[in-house]
Structures are given as C-alpha cells and as structure tokens.
Amino acid sequence: MILLLIIVFILLYFGFYLSFAGVLRLMPAKVSKNFTKSKSKQKDNSLESFSLEFAHKLSRFIYINDYKKKILKKKLKILEINMTPETFIAKKLIKSFIVGILGILIYSLSPILSVLCIFLAVILYLSEFQKMNEEIKKKKDAVEFELPRFCNTISEELKIHHDILKIFEKYKETAGEVLKKELEMTISDMKSSNYESALIRFEGRISSSNLSELTRGLLSTLRGDDNSIYFQILSHDLKQIELQRLKMVAIKQPEKIKKYSILLFLSAILIYGVVLGVYIFNESAIFF
Secondary structure, three states, X not given: OHHHHHHHHHHHXXXXXXXXXXXXXXXXXXXXXXXXXXXXXXXXXXXXXXXXXXXXXHHHHOOOXXXXXXXXXXXXXHOOOOOOHHXXXXXXXXXXXXXXXXXXXXXXXXXXXHHHHHXXXXXXXXXXXXXXXXXXXXXXXXXXXXXXXXXXXXXXXXXXXOOHHXXXXXXXXXOOHXXXXXXXXXXXXXXXXXXXXXXXXXXXXHOOHHHHHHHHHXXXXXXXXXXXXXXXXXXXXXXXXXXXXXXXXXXXXXXXXXXXXXXXXXXXXXXXXXXXHHHHHHHHHHHO
C-alpha cells in the first residue's frame, strides 16, 4: 500500500507538471539538436528531455496518413517547431497518457478524481492542437495586418528601382515583430540562395492567400515585369479587406458593451433595492 502511494505521488508530480506546462504554455527547454531548437539560454530540463527522447522512440509506432501528415508538417514549419509530425503527436500522447494512467491508479482511492484525471487527459491532448491553430492564426493575423503598408511601400519603391532585396531590407527597419522576423529569414535566404526560392519559402511559412498574391507580384517583378500598378491595386484591395475586418470588430463591440451595461444596471437596482429594503424594515419595526 505504501509503495502504491509512493508511485502515485511520483506520477502525480510528473503528470501535473506536464499538464500545467501545456496549459500555461511554458516555453520548452533546450534538448537534443536532432529534435528541437531552443532560443533561450536556460539549462536543459530533465523531464522535458526525457519526454522528447521517449517521444522519438514512440514515434516509430505512430502512423499518420499522408494528407494529415502533410498538414501537420506544414503547421510545425510555420511555428518553427523542429520536430517530425510523428514525434510531435507522440509527445502529446505521453503527456495525456501519464495523466490518464494516474486516473486508473487512484481509482480505488477516489473514483471522482480518477474520472477527472481521465477527462483531463483527453482535454490536454485536444488542447495541444487547438493551441497550435491559435498560434498559427495569431502569426497570420500579425502579418496580414501589415500587408497593406508593406504592399504600398513595394509599390512606391518599384517606381525607383526593382531590387527586391533592397526593398525588404528597407521595410524591415519599420516592420512589426512577426513580419520583421520573417523578412530577416527571407533576406538571409535570398543572400544564400536564389530569390525565387526564398520568396516561395517566405510564402509557405505564413500560409496566407493575401501574402500569396503579394509574392506572385514579386516573382513577376523578378522576371522583368513592371508591377507598380499591380501593387497599387493590391494595396487598395488589402486596405479594403482590413477596413472590413475592423468593421466586424466594431460591430461586435456594442454587444459586449450592452451586456456589461445590463449587468451594471442590475447591480444598481440591487444596491438600491437592498438600501430600500433595510429602510422599510427599520421603519416597520417601530409599529411592532
């Protein structure tokens, strides 16, 4: 019995560490060069290291069909996660499995807590993919927010010269954090390889239809076409799309304001009602 409690305690510690690390989105520590890259200078975390190493071994037994594998591989590339789709899924399965096995072990001690652990294991696994989609959308929105200004800059620069590298280097100085990082990668890629391949990889990392149109114009410019008018039209279209997006955000705001106004109104009624009730109660006490 004591041995069982010790095992349960150890697994609980390990399971809840991985659970909270996933829910709170803690930055993973640096592990092996073959599996992931860490941009922090923190020391290796032994639990995370063990998890990734075990996930790599388990990935050999995980099968993903070609279509899902291609999509997941693209998402991992967008988020710069240096890991195979099989290893990524195995890593998430390990976290969920540890929490799930806890539920089985503590069933005799607390059936309710056991069910909660199993439920948490399922939620933990599904939430990992949801967080991935949210991060991709956040990155895509950050880039698309700057595209109208970026496109307008390209249009103005093309009236003077057709040096795409010079345009990227100039805009990088005033770009937002996400787009600046992508431009730095693209500039480095353009210097080490040919321009067309670098632009295609730039487009693939973001996966945005609006960016695809911009890239298409840049590729055409590299082939010698004069696309200053094309970028002027594209810049106008992107601004209209951004205005529509802002209008949708503005339309949703009154609903939130209305909801909070109702709560404020009900709170005021409750306050006055309590004050009035106390007053009536005190006055009526005189007659009894």
